Amino acid sequence: MLSKSALFLLPLFLSSSLASPTPLDIEARASVDTSSHCGQWDTVTAGPYTLFLDLWGESGASSGSQCSNVVSLSGSTIAWKTTWTWTGGSGVKSFSNIQLNNGINKQLSAISSIPTTWKWSQTSSGTIVADVAYDLFTSNSAGGSNVNEIMIWLANYNAGPISSTYNSAGQPVPAASGISLAGHTWNLYSGSNGANNVFSFLPTSGTITSFSGDLKPFFDYLVQHEGVSSSQYLVTAQAGTEPTSGSATLTTSSYSLAIN
Incomplete structure (x- = not known):
C-alpha cells in the first residue's frame, strides 16, 4: 500500500511523465507559423516547404x-488550408x-523518384471555376528560366487546361489519351502560356482526393x-489550387513530396 505522501505525489508524477513535451517537440511547434495570411505575396516557411x-x-x-495557413508539420508531412472567394474576370486569380x-x-536524368502523397477535401458555395494540381517547372540550367511547365491535375472544377488545339465547341483537345501513370488514367494536353511550354495531365474521369504515387514517370x-x-x-515543385471564380475552402489533411 502506498503511503499518504506517495499518494499525494503520484498525480504529479503521472502528469509530468505523460504530458511533458521534449525540448525538440517544443522547438518544432514553435517553429511553425500556423496563423492565417492573406497578403498578395505572403510566404510561410515550414520545414522543407514554403507556403x-x-x-x-x-x-x-x-x-x-x-487566405491560407499551415495547419501542422510532422517530419516531411504538412497540412494546410486555403479559403478563397473571387468575383469578376475570366482569368486565374491566384495559386496558393x-x-x-x-x-x-536536379537534372531529370539524375532523379530516381519523386514520391508524393496528397489527401485533401474541398467545400464550395455555388458554381466555382478552379483546379487542384501539382505544378512543376523545368529549365535548361539549375535555377534558370522556365522552359516547360508540367501540371498534374487532381481536380477540374469547370476550368480547362492550356491546349494548342480546340474543337468546334471550344473544348481543348488532348494530345494523348488513356495514359496509365501512378495508378490512374490521364489525358495529356499541351500548349503554350506565351512564356513556356505547358503539359497538363488530367484524370480521364472524376476527382482524385487521395493521391499516392511517384511523379517521375x-x-x-x-x-x-x-x-x-x-x-x-x-x-x-509546387502543389495547390488555381481559382478563377466562386468561393471555396481547400483543406489538405496530409501532403508530402520528395525528390530523390
Whole structure:
C-alpha cells in the first residue's frame, strides 16, 4: 500500500511523465507559423516547404480575397488550408500552394523518384471555376528560366487546361489519351502560356482526393513521347489550387513530396 505522501505525489508524477513535451517537440511547434495570411505575396516557411499565397491575378477580379495557413508539420508531412472567394474576370486569380525547397535543381536524368502523397477535401458555395494540381517547372540550367511547365491535375472544377488545339465547341483537345501513370488514367494536353511550354495531365474521369504515387514517370513519359530533354533541370515543385471564380475552402489533411 502506498503511503499518504506517495499518494499525494503520484498525480504529479503521472502528469509530468505523460504530458511533458521534449525540448525538440517544443522547438518544432514553435517553429511553425500556423496563423492565417492573406497578403498578395505572403510566404510561410515550414520545414522543407514554403507556403506561397501567390495572388498573382487578383487585379483581374472585381472583388475577392484568398487566405491560407499551415495547419501542422510532422517530419516531411504538412497540412494546410486555403479559403478563397473571387468575383469578376475570366482569368486565374491566384495559386496558393506548397512548394518543396529541398532536392530541386536536379537534372531529370539524375532523379530516381519523386514520391508524393496528397489527401485533401474541398467545400464550395455555388458554381466555382478552379483546379487542384501539382505544378512543376523545368529549365535548361539549375535555377534558370522556365522552359516547360508540367501540371498534374487532381481536380477540374469547370476550368480547362492550356491546349494548342480546340474543337468546334471550344473544348481543348488532348494530345494523348488513356495514359496509365501512378495508378490512374490521364489525358495529356499541351500548349503554350506565351512564356513556356505547358503539359497538363488530367484524370480521364472524376476527382482524385487521395493521391499516392511517384511523379517521375510523368516526366519519363514527356521525355519519351513529347520531346522534353532529360538534361532539363527540375527547378520548381509546387502543389495547390488555381481559382478563377466562386468561393471555396481547400483543406489538405496530409501532403508530402520528395525528390530523390
